[in-house]
Amino acid sequence: MKNIYLIVSIIIMFVLNTRGQNKLNLQVDEAKTKINKEIYGHFAEHLGHCIYGGIFVGENSNIPNERGFRTDVINALKEMQIPLLRWPGGCFADTYHWKDGIGSREKRPSIVNIHWGGVTEDNSFGTHEFLDFCELIDAEPYININVGSGTVQEASEWVEYVTSGNESPMTQLRKENGREDPWEVKYWGIGNENWGCGGNMTPEYYSDLYNRFATYCGGAKYKIAGGPNVADYNWMRVVMQKVASRPWLVQGVSLHNYSFAHNWDNKGDATGFAEDEWFSNLKDVHRMSGLIKQHTAIMDQYDQERRIGLIVDEWGNWFQVEKGTNPGFLYQQNTIRDALAASINLNIFNNHAERVKMANIAQMVNVLQSVILTKGDKMVLTPTYYIFKMYGVHQDAMLIPSHLKTEDYEYKGEKIPAINASASIKEGVVNITLSNASANKDVILEIDVNGKEVKTATGQIITSKNINDYNDFDKPEAVSLSEYKVAKPEKGKLTVTIPAHSVLLVQLK
Numbered sequence: 052m053k054n055i056y057l058i059v060s061i062i063i064m065f066v067l068n069t070r071g072q073n074k075l076n077l078q079v080d081e082a083k084t085k086i087n088k089e090i091y092g093h094f095a096e097h098l099g100h101c102i103y104g105g106i107f108v109g110e111n112s113n114i115p116n117e118r119g120f121r122t123d124v125i126n127a128l129k130e131m132q133i134p135l136l137r138w139p140g141g142c143f144a145d146t147y148h149w150k151d152g153i154g155s156r157e158k159r160p161s162i163v164n165i166h167w168g169g170v171t172e173d174n175s176f177g178t179h180e181f182l183d184f185c186e187l188i189d190a191e192p193y194i195n196i197n198v199g200s201g202t203v204q205e206a207s208e209w210v211e212y213v214t215s216g217n218e219s220p221m222t223q224l225r226k227e228n229g230r231e232d233p234w235e236v237k238y239w240g241i242g243n244e245n246w247g248c249g250g251n252m253t254p255e256y257y258s259d260l261y262n263r264f265a266t267y268c269g270g271a272k273y274k275i276a277g278g279p280n281v282a283d284y285n286w287m288r289v290v291m292q293k294v295a296s297r298p299w300l301v302q303g304v305s306l307h308n309y310s311f312a313h314n315w316d317n318k319g320d321a322t323g324f325a326e327d328e329w330f331s332n333l334k335d336v337h338r339m340s341g342l343i344k345q346h347t348a349i350m351d352q353y354d355q356e357r358r359i360g361l362i363v364d365e366w367g368n369w370f371q372v373e374k375g376t377n378p379g380f381l382y383q384q385n386t387i388r389d390a391l392a393a394s395i396n397l398n399i400f401n402n403h404a405e406r407v408k409m410a411n412i413a414q415m416v417n418v419l420q421s422v423i424l425t426k427g428d429k430m431v432l433t434p435t436y437y438i439f440k441m442y443g444v445h446q447d448a449m450l451i452p453s454h455l456k457t458e459d460y461e462y463k464g465e466k467i468p469a470i471n472a473s474a475s476i477k478e479g480v481v482n483i484t485l486s487n488a489s490a491n492k493d494v495i496l497e498i499d500v501n502g503k504e505v506k507t508a509t510g511q512i513i514t515s516k517n518i519n520d521y522n523d524f525d526k527p528e529a530v531s532l533s534e535y536k537v538a539k540p541e542k543g544k545l546t547v548t549i550p551a552h553s554v555l556l557v558q559l560k
């Protein structure tokens with residue numbers, strides 16, 4: 052009898068303890084900021100097997116392909132809804148001379164890829180191939196110009212070659228290479244990481260160079276200045292001071308931020324980790340929110356109307372390379388931890404959609420936090436792939452202002468928020484994406500929906516048995532997307548259980 056009392060009081064205490072602790076308040080009728088679909092952008096660099104082997108195998112390959120591009124990868128990307136793709140780098144961009152990659156493939160010169168493994172790059176994937184691939188996957192192209200080792204003339208001729216409808220030597224050359232009409236390429240990055248691999252410049256020197264390059268790249272409608280590394284607020288301040296005063300020359304400033312199991316010098320393994328590295332990685336992922344707030348505050352001083360976009364064109368988890376692989380190829384596996392990391396980052400971008408106009412996860416195939424891994428003719432979709440598929444509902448939807456009250460996930464005296472969330476509305480459907488970072492504890496969340504009468508509620512979930520589960524070539528569906536039952540809301544309120552280490556999409560109609 053005594054035992055029964057004990058059990059009942061533990062249950063009552065548990066219920067009292069968890070009820071009402073976690074609340075998400077949504078103001079549906081105050082949705083007024085668009086979540087640009089470009090926030091769901093990707094990045095493909097000439098690095099390891101991202102381009103060669105991952106995307107492009109050539110027309111003569113035994114791997115099924117369309118004009119040399121892998122058919123399986125094309126189909127998977129279309130299914131995921133990829134809105135935008137950045138190319139050719141990364142650090143590679145500031146070594147890339149675009150004229151090496153046009154014309155007959157047999158005649159294209161080779162170069163050495165100095166940043167990534169010192170391998171020989173035969174330039175068989177160049178401007179035409181990239182833009183052709185973007186057309187095949189229905190993605191907008193975003194081209195990154197070489198500032199570090201390139202010239203203003205080279206940059207301005209590239210923009211002309213791609214975008215101009217005029218009669219000129221560059222458009223003539225394009226036509227000779229088989230493309231009559233110009234392509235529509237809106238987004239152009241001017242330099243990459245020019246504080247580091249893109250020339251080790253000071254922000255003052257880079258900003259002056261930026262103004263020169265941008266002046267002569269008039270055909271580039273949306274020009275993106277190379278912004279800071281992580282928390283380099285001085286870089287952001289100087290670039291905004293020197294560049295933002297000429298609004299016609301700049302539409303965006305980039306930000307790069309990667310997350311690790313510990314830090315840059317101790318990246319940790321992509322798989323086989325225990326709860327300590329699960330926690331420390333997700334804690335590091337949360338850094339993104341503070342960075343965006345601080346950089347936005349600086350940008351606001353020079354651009355109060357928030358006309359200039361914060362372009363997070365490199366983000367994601369960066370771990371040690373898989374054992375036995377080339378250290379210069381940055382090949383890593385991808386677990387449910389990466390799904391959580393992607394979910395937290397994407398929720399943060401959505402919630403800052405007023406300033407964050409684009410984001411590009413690094414990188415699309417076979418490099419860092421990829422959505423797709425390939426091995427020969429095999430392909431596997433990672434947990435991060437399923438996050439992008441699930442979050443597709445937010446593309447070009449209206450952000451719903453929300454207020455989240457969440458319990459903490461505590462580990463050895465440190466804590467992070469257990470729940471992370473964002474919400475949007477599109478075509479009358481409210482989409483709420485939620486993640487529970489806790490390794491072992493389910494959480495209960497009350498959602499208050501103000502401003503919409505809800506008739507039905509449906510759900511989807513991404514989760515797995517263990518915190519370090521991943522999809523592999525012989526076990527491709529260990530982590531995937533499935534239906535999740537959600538109770539019908541009553542009087543505008545909905546109670547949802549978010550299982551430990553999982554991500555949910557709740558849709559209200």
Ligand code: AHR
Nearest residue numbers: 140141142143243244413
């Ligand atoms: O994504 C890998 C590398 O990380 C990129 O080339 C560079 O821009 C960044 O340092």
